[in-house]
Structures are given as structure tokens and as C-alpha cells.
Amino acid sequence: MLLRQMRYFTAIADCGSFTEAAEQCFISQSAISQQIQAVEKELGVELIHRENRRFTLTPAGEYFYRQSKVLLEEVDELRRETIRIGQAEESKLRIGYLKNYSGQELHMAVAEFSRLYPEITIDIMAGTHEELYNLIRYGGVDLVISDQRRAFSEDYENRVLLECECFAEISGNNHLGTKERLTLKELKQTPCILITPLEQRGGEAAYYRDTLGFVGNFLYAENLEEGRLMVLGNRGFLPLENIGTMPPVIPAIRRIPLYRADTPVKRRICAFWLKKNANYYIEEFADTLHKLLE
Known part of the structure; x- marks a missing residue:
């Protein structure tokens, strides 16, 4: 599973829309849908319940969303701090x-x-x-x-x-x-x-x-x-x-x-x-x- 796929999933949940999430992530709507389907296939569970043009997060999806937010924030902080330390030698x-x-x-x-x-x-x-x-x-x-x-x-x-x-x-x-x-x-x-x-x-x-x-x-x-x-x-x-x-x-x-x-x-x-x-x-x-x- 890629961190990028976690970002796509959290963007969909935050935006409440595949279309808006795709625009925010600068990929097509079909591509972001395929990435979510790939995650569901890898995990073997449904994360998003789709009904017509609306969707809701399943209980597994709610858990995956919360944990992904925490993990992504930690990864972002890890990258920022690593870069800061590496570039702190001079003003x-x-x-x-x-x-x-x-x-x-x-x-x-x-x-x-x-x-x-x-x-x-x-x-x-x-x-x-x-x-x-x-x-x-x-x-x-x-x-x-x-x-x-x-x-x-x-x-x-x-x-x-x-x-x-x-x-x-x-x-x-x-x-x-x-x-x-x-x-x-x-x-x-x-x-x-x-x-x-x-x-x-x-x-x-x-x-x-x-x-x-x-x-x-x-x-x-x-x-x-x-x-x-x-x-x-x-x-x-x-x-x-x-x-x-x-x-x-x-x-x-x-x-x-x-x-x-x-x-x-x-x-x-x-x-x-x-x-x-x-x-x-x-x-x-x-x-x-x-x-x-x-």
C-alpha cells in the first residue's frame, strides 16, 4: 500500500467528493477511483460504500481514515524535520x-x-x-x-x-x-x-x-x-x-x-x-x- 493512496483516500473523505478530491490531488477522477479500488482489493474489505452518486465510509473505512490521518501527519513531520536538520548548517x-x-x-x-x-x-x-x-x-x-x-x-x-x-x-x-x-x-x-x-x-x-x-x-x-x-x-x-x-x-x-x-x-x-x-x-x-x- 502506498502513502499516496492514503492521501487520496483521506482527500475523498475530507472533501466528501471524488471529483473535488481528484482536483485537489491533481489527478483524474477515474484514476483516484482506481487507486481506492486497489486499496480495497489489497485489504480485502470495503472502505467506501457507493450508492448511485453518493457514498459513505464503512466502519472499516472510518478506522482506515483516522489512522491514515495520524500516519500521514507523522510522515510529513518526519520529512520536514529531516530536511530542517540536514539544511541547518548555515543561515x-x-x-x-x-x-x-x-x-x-x-x-x-x-x-x-x-x-x-x-x-x-x-x-x-x-x-x-x-x-x-x-x-x-x-x-x-x-x-x-x-x-x-x-x-x-x-x-x-x-x-x-x-x-x-x-x-x-x-x-x-x-x-x-x-x-x-x-x-x-x-x-x-x-x-x-x-x-x-x-x-x-x-x-x-x-x-x-x-x-x-x-x-x-x-x-x-x-x-x-x-x-x-x-x-x-x-x-x-x-x-x-x-x-x-x-x-x-x-x-x-x-x-x-x-x-x-x-x-x-x-x-x-x-x-x-x-x-x-x-x-x-x-x-x-x-x-x-x-x-x-x-
Whole structure:
């Protein structure tokens, strides 16, 4: 039995819905159902009694839920403490940011913070939304700069940095490259290029499709440079958030505002950190970046 399956089960019980739990866990509803069926088959007992579109936990399911919550909390604490001990040798600030971030303000904030606090080592790493969520959750970083996809949690400081509009980077050789703005409907026949690792492709595509309303096919790149090379090859368009001052695009690529019908596609960008790990340097860096973005 996998810890991941326990997380799926507790998410279903907490949400009271397979659909909401699947969205929260960034997998499809059919996949989360299959995982629960696999656990029931392994244990040889029914955990969830299904009736039409409703379900209840069986007595065995109630016990499994309570014990899984305890075990998962212990595992999370084990990971956090292990990481904290392993990284406690020096004073450092560990920052995670979105892989497809291309604004200049983050670089400026790092430079300004280093000038003011030269005694603090800054470690920076890029990741997808889900990778950053796991890093901050398990203590792999102190602060993440990411888009908001979940409801704000009371366990975190949730600093809204800005609500930004989105663009499509598309080849100048594409017939849509002459437009002043592009709608998701117009891009239906043009593949959308997502920056995400292999194991998170399904969840990332589901978010862009089901939550943001993107239609059509998806292609995938490991990093922003690879994504832009795919754009240059006219293989699809690359969605990007307008986070601060973006660098100019090369002549062969057009950067065009994205619309859902007559409404601009927007994303909320935030700084997140665990309240229990809050300190002066985390808050100072978040304030510095917020001022630069404003």
C-alpha cells in the first residue's frame, strides 16, 4: 500500500467528493477511483460504500481514515524535520519559483536582498506549481513564488503579489501571429505547450483544461528554453503569466494577450510560507519582491 493512496483516500473523505478530491490531488477522477479500488482489493474489505452518486465510509473505512490521518501527519513531520536538520548548517533563505517565470523583478529582489543581508545565503530552485507545493509543505524551501490554485490555507502566510494577465507566445510564422489578441477558442487547433515534468503532465493538463478553460491538445517541455524552441518550430503556443517586467521577445516570436471570449485570462501570483517557519528574512524578501512588482 502506498502513502499516496492514503492521501487520496483521506482527500475523498475530507472533501466528501471524488471529483473535488481528484482536483485537489491533481489527478483524474477515474484514476483516484482506481487507486481506492486497489486499496480495497489489497485489504480485502470495503472502505467506501457507493450508492448511485453518493457514498459513505464503512466502519472499516472510518478506522482506515483516522489512522491514515495520524500516519500521514507523522510522515510529513518526519520529512520536514529531516530536511530542517540536514539544511541547518548555515543561515540561508531557500526560494522556489515557477519554471515558466520570466519576469525580471525576482532577479532584482535577489540582488537587493543580497546587498542588504550579505550574511544570508540564498538558494533558488525552479519547479512546477505541484513541485513547489510539495517543497514548501515538506520543508524543502522557506518561501515559494507560485500561482494560486488551491484555497488559501490557515497554516500558511498567503501574500498576494499581483493579479496578472496571461499571454500566448506564438511563432511569427503562425497565421494567428498577426492578431492583437487571441482567444482560447481561436487557439483550439493550436497545441498548448506546458512546462512540466513527465509525471505531472496529466495533472497540469487537467488544470489548464478544466480550471482555466484551455481547449485542444497539449505538448510538454521540461523548461522554458525548450518550450520557446518548440514555439520557434511553430509546434504550438506557450502560455505565460505577465509577472512584472518581462524580457523582450525575439523577432520570430509574438507575445499576444490571451482572452477567454471578451475577458482577459488572469492568474493570481502569491508568495507562500509556513506560518510556523516564519522569520524576518522570509518576510523581508516577500516585501522586497512585492514592492518591485508594484
